[in-house]
Structures are given as structure tokens and as C-alpha cells.
Amino acid sequence: MSYNKTYIIAEAGVNHNGSLKLAQKMIDVAVDAGADAVKFQTFKAEKVVSRYAPKAEYQKKTTGADESQLEMVKKLELDEVAHKELLACCRSRNIQFLSTPFDLESIDLLNKLGLEIFKIPSGEITNLPYLRKIGALKKEIILSTGMSDLGEIENALNVLTGTGTKLKDITILHCHTEYPTPMKDVNLNAMQTIKYAFPGIHVGYSDHTEGIEVPIAAVAMGAAIIEKHFTLDKNMEGPDHKASLEPDELTAMVKAIRNIETALGTGIKKPSSSELKNKTIARKSIVAARNICKGESFTEENLTVKRPGTGITPMRWDEVIGQLVQKDYKQDDMVE
Numbered sequence: 001m002s003y004n005k006t007y008i009i010a011e012a013g014v015n016h017n018g019s020l021k022l023a024q025k026m027i028d029v030a031v032d033a034g035a036d037a038v039k040f041q042t043f044k045a046e047k048v049v050s051r052y053a054p055k056a057e058y059q060k061k062t063t064g065a066d067e068s069q070l071e072m073v074k075k076l077e078l079d080e081v082a083h084k085e086l087l088a089c090c091r092s093r094n095i096q097f098l099s100t101p102f103d104l105e106s107i108d109l110l111n112k113l114g115l116e117i118f119k120i121p122s123g124e125i126t127n128l129p130y131l132r133k134i135g136a137l138k139k140e141i142i143l144s145t146g147m148s149d150l151g152e153i154e155n156a157l158n159v160l161t162g163t164g165t166k167l168k169d170i171t172i173l174h175c176h177t178e179y180p181t182p183m184k185d186v187n188l189n190a191m192q193t194i195k196y197a198f199p200g201i202h203v204g205y206s207d208h209t210e211g212i213e214v215p216i217a218a219v220a221m222g223a224a225i226i227e228k229h230f231t232l233d234k235n236m237e238g239p240d241h242k243a244s245l246e247p248d249e250l251t252a253m254v255k256a257i258r259n260i261e262t263a264l265g266t267g268i269k270k271p272s273s274s275e276l277k278n279k280t281i282a283r284k285s286i287v288a289a290r291n292i293c294k295g296e297s298f299t300e301e302n303l304t305v306k307r308p309g310t311g312i313t314p315m316r317w318d319e320v321i322g323q324l325v326q327k328d329y330k331q332d333d334m335v336e
Contacts, residue, residue: 001117001140001171001202006219006257009098009227010035010250011206014076017238020085023078025232027089029247034254037096039119039227040086042110045074047103058179059239072239080109087113107133115139122146122177122206125156135163141170142225144206146177150197157198167201171225174218175206179243186214191221208243212253219260228253283309286320288329296325303335311335 001007010030016023023040030038049070055063063072078086083099090097100119101107107130110118118137122144124130134141141160145153153172161167174191186209195203204225205218215226229244245253271279289304296302298320305314311334312320320335329335 001169001224003202003224005261006223007037007204007225008035008254008257009037009039009225011039011227011229011244013039013041013229013240013244015229015231015236015238015240015244016040016076016078017236018076018078020078020082022232023082023086024089026230027086027093027095029230029232029250031093031095033230033247033250034258035095035250037098038090039098039100040078040083041076041102042083042099042106043073043077043102044105045070045077047105049073056179058243062239062242063237076238083109083113101134104130104133107137111137111139117142120144120156122148122175125152128159131156131159132163135160135165138164138166139169141165142173142204142227143170144173144175144227145194146175146206150193153194153198167198171202171204172198173204173206173225173227176208179208179240180210181208183209183214188214188218188221191218191223195222210243212245212249212256215253216256216260219257220264226253226257280309281307283307284314285309285311286314286317286335287311288331288333288335290331292325292329294325294328298323298325298335306332 010033012023012026016026027038051068051070053069055065055069055072059069059072087097098117098119099110100121101110102121102124117140118134119142120134125143125145125148143156157167157170160170172194174194176185178185191203191205202224204223205215206227207215208229215228218226229240230250231241231244231246234241234244234246284305284307286303287306289302292302300321303320
């Protein structure tokens with residue numbers, strides 16, 4: 001991917017609670033917030049979760065411990081018809097539709113729907129058959145790396161490139177998969193570590209912290225992609241709502257990221273056009289400290305430095321000291 005600006009993914013995930021109507025409302029929120037893409041999740045529950053799989057601790061807190069992970073996930077599925085509806089809705093609203101596949105059949109579905117970007121979630125980074133199947137598509141890939149180390153990232157990259165995907169078409173996202181992520185565990189500098197470990201590859205950040213300051217900081221550190229969960233209401237039932245942004249927060253994040261992008265600038269250190277008008281006002285010139293008569297010499301005692309900066313710069317102080325005075329000066333007159 002080529003990035004002229006930070007690519008902001010509004011992660012709807014499963015926060016639609018299995019409702020197509022809610023999913024469509026989430027597209028509207030992502031568009032209104034100014035996101036570049038809205039991302040869902042594609043899966044067949046029985047293909048992803050065994051009946052023995054326990055819930056994560058955060059899922060137990062947000063959905064209850066009595067229900068199994070399989071039962072929870074089953075209620076969050078979107079079928080093929082829903083995917084087509086959401087894809088059409090995104091096209092009509094001019095926002096990119098993305099979805100993360102969690103099983104091999106779902107990869108086929110998204111490929112059939114014409115997706116050009118495939119998002120690999122953190123949990124699949126060690127899934128060899130899955131990685132091979134996506135790598136063979138030769139599409140653009142966004143790879144999340146929560147719970148992984150550099151060796152596992154390298155192994156996944158080798159599988160993806162070994163099956164046909166070009167390294168330049170892969171963007172790696174630093175990620176932490178606790179919901180919400182404690183600030184002490186974010187380790188945002190790891191994003192830079194990934195960039196240095198795999199030269200030439202783009203890096204970004206998938207955020208699960210509360211609030212918006214960490215993704216904003218990631219942009220300042222060079223993130224090419226920011227991914228952030230959002231919801232219509234944090235108080236809704238479901239596993240991810242409480243660790244997600246509400247619509248006004250998503251809007252604030254996008255606005256802040258765009259401001260930071262503008263503020264980062266070109267990196268060339270020179271006066272900007274907006275500050276040039278202040279240059280002569282804020283800087284100083286060499287002026288007479290008292291009345292000086294023609295024929296005297298300029299000295300440390302009869303000269304001083306004051307605003308404005310429209311006269312001789314104080315950087316020429318040593319050059320002026322000792323020169324013969326050619327005219328009378330009153331106090332505060334600029335030296336010529």
C-alpha cells in the first residue's frame with residue numbers, strides 16, 4: 001500500500017451484535033467521523049471455535065461466564081447476504097469496506113466479494129494453512145501482531161511471501177490484545193522495533209486502549225495505519241463495546257490524527273509563511289543606549305539591543321563595537 005496520509009480503519013468488528021441494521025448504522029458513523037475504511041469480521045462460528053474453547057477474561061466480564069465462547073460468537077455472525085449489503089452500503093457512502101476472515105471459508109467469501117485488502121488478526125499469525133491461503137491470493141495484507149514476538153512475525157512474513165505476496169504489499173500493525181489494554185503494556189516503541197527489524201515494510205498500530213491519545217501518539221511516531229474499535233453505545237451487550245469508542249470519540253480521534261499529520265510537516269527547518277511577519281517584531285537590532293555624538297566610538301556602554309529587528313542584527317555586535325560614529329544618535333535610534 002502507498003500512504004499519502006494515515007489510513008484510518010474504524011473497526012466495527014462484531015459490535016453490530018449480529019444485526020445488519022446496526023452494522024449499516026455503524027457505516028454511517030464511520031463515514032461521518034471521516035475514517036478511510038470500516039472493518040467487520042467474517043467467520044463461521046463452528047469453523048473458528050470448538051465447543052471446549054473458554055472465553056477470555058474480558059469476555060466473561062462483558063458477556064457473562066455461563067455462556068460458552070461458541071454460543072457467544074455464533075450470535076455475532078453475518079451471512080453472505082449481509083456482507084453484500086454492507087459492501088454495497090460502503091460503496092454508496094464512498095468508504096472502503098474491509099473485513100477480517102477467521103477461517104478458510106471466510107477467506108473464500110471475501111475473495112469472491114472482490115476485497116483487495118485482507119486483514120489478518122493477531123490470533124491467526126501462527127495459523128499456517130490460513131496464512132498460506134491468504135498469501136496465495138497475492139493481495140494487499142494488513143497483519144496484526146498482538147501476542148507475538150519478532151520471530152513469529154518473521155515466520156508469518158516468510159509464509160505470506162513464500163506463497164506469492166510481495167513484501168511491499170504487507171503492512172504490519174503493532175497490537176496488544178488485552179481489552180482494554182493497560183497503558184503500561186502498550187509498548188508503542190515496539191512499532192519502531194518492527195520497522196527496523198523488517199526494512200522497507202510499512203508499520204501501523206491497532207489500538208485497544210481506552211481513549212484516543214495512544215493512536216494519536218502512534219501517528220506522530222510514523223504509523224501508516226491506525227485501527228480502532230468503535231461502537232454505537234458502550235453500554236450495549238457484547239464482548240467489545242466497553243473497549244470501543246463512541247461516535248463522538250471516533251470523530252475526535254480522526255480529527256486529532258489529521259491535525260497531527262498536518263503538524264508533522266515536511267521536516268525542513270525554515271521559517272513558515274505564517275511566522276515571517278513576526279520575524280522583525282520578535283527579533284532585535286543594535287540601538288543607541290543613550291544619546292551618542294558624532295565623532296565618538298561605539299562602545300559596550302553606549303549601545304544596547306532592543307526590538308524591533310529591522311536594523312543591524314546583534315550578531316554583528318563585535319563588528320560595530322569600536323567603529324567611529326558618523327552622525328548624532330538619540331537614545332533608541334537604530335545604528336546604521
